[in-house]
Amino acid sequence: MVGMGAYRPAAAVPSEVIAARFGRTGDWIRERTGITSRRYAGEDETVEGMAVEAGKRALENAGLSGQAVDLVIVASCSQPLPIPSIAAGVAARIGAPTAAAYDLNAACSGFCYALAVAADTIRGGSARTVLLIGAEKMTSWVDPTDLGTSIIFGDGAGAVVLTGSDAPGIGPIVWGSDGSASEMIHVPAGGRMHMEGQAVFRWATTEIHPIAIQACDRAGIRPSDLAAIVPHQANLRIVDALAKKLGAKDAVVARDVVDHGNTSAASIPMAMDRLRSEGRVDPDALALLVGFGAGLTYAAQVVRFPSALATV
Structure with missing residues (x-):
């Protein structure tokens, strides 16, 4: 990256x-x-x-x-x-x-x-x-x-x-889906978005943190090695609950949702860019990305933040 x-x-x-x-x-x-x-x-x-x-x-x-x-x-x-x-x-x-x-x-x-x-x-x-x-x-x-x-x-x-790089910068992904619960967040034909907010909240606060821990395991690190945690910016309560369960006390937690709301697939890269532009995460530092949402889909991986300007 x-x-x-x-x-x-x-x-x-x-x-x-x-x-x-x-x-x-x-x-x-x-x-x-x-x-x-x-x-x-x-x-x-x-x-x-x-x-x-x-x-x-x-x-x-x-x-x-x-x-x-x-x-x-x-x-x-x-x-x-x-x-x-x-x-x-x-x-x-x-x-x-x-x-x-x-x-x-x-x-x-x-x-x-x-x-x-x-x-x-x-x-x-x-x-x-x-x-x-x-x-x-x-x-x-x-x-x-x-x-x-x-x-x-x-x-x-x-x-x-x-x-491409000789040094790995994108860790293995842990991902999956649960289509049996797809009605929790959906857009009906010709309609607008429907979401069962409380059900989604319970799912996100109970089922997602094990996925994040698996991603750390697959990357060969511990949560304490993380410099940043960048969850999907769904809701600040979900973000903070996930960060607390991971136990990475020294990691910066992205809270872009406060000022920009939930921007679905745009939320993680927007939050990462903000951490970078504010200088809150050092180059090459490890960050955990965690996505979850409609489908129901979920995914997590560990990445390294960009270094200085590319030379390739």
Whole structure:
């Protein structure tokens, strides 16, 4: 992993504004979710457009041009149309017109799924440099009159650049799914998102931390070796519960959800970019990524934060 970047829409919507729709207060939302504000994309801010901006920033951070990219993967569950892929449009707009390109939908686990696929693609020799982006416009799928979802979700994009290295930088993934519980989070045909919030909360706070511990085991480290924990930014209570159960007391815990809400597949790369830009995680330090969400899907892996600008 040699570069990171993110795009955050300019419009910040405070919890007070959302709460007023339902006769509640901003404090009521913060007590239940930890969210103070979230970003809403405007009509001219598309999933593809946000992905392009995040991708360009990640390439700039890596010191690379679009011509170096031979594969673009966009993790998203809010793409407006089934075809063409968002990734193909991104590839053309970043200056990689002949790069392989495809979208991956594993909802809030999508970034971790795509990261594993990208790393294995490089190891297998099918690509040398991959631009991986998580991009979401969740407000397109959320019913503004639904209390359970409208207080949580926001929009944005985050990206990383991956390239081959003699030193392993992406650890083995632990992943899976439970389709028998898929109705807990779904979008019905022609409708808006439905989520059984309490059931999802119980699942995330009881079933996910063993996955995270397995990822540490597979990487050959202990949780105490971690410099950072970057869970999917679903809800601050879930983030803090997961971090506490891991017991990595000295690790920085990403809490980007407070200011940006739940951005599904974009949440982990956005949170990573924030930790990097604020200088809270040293280059080459170990970080645990943990995704979980609709499907139900889950995934976790240990990674090294980018070093200085790439030289490849």
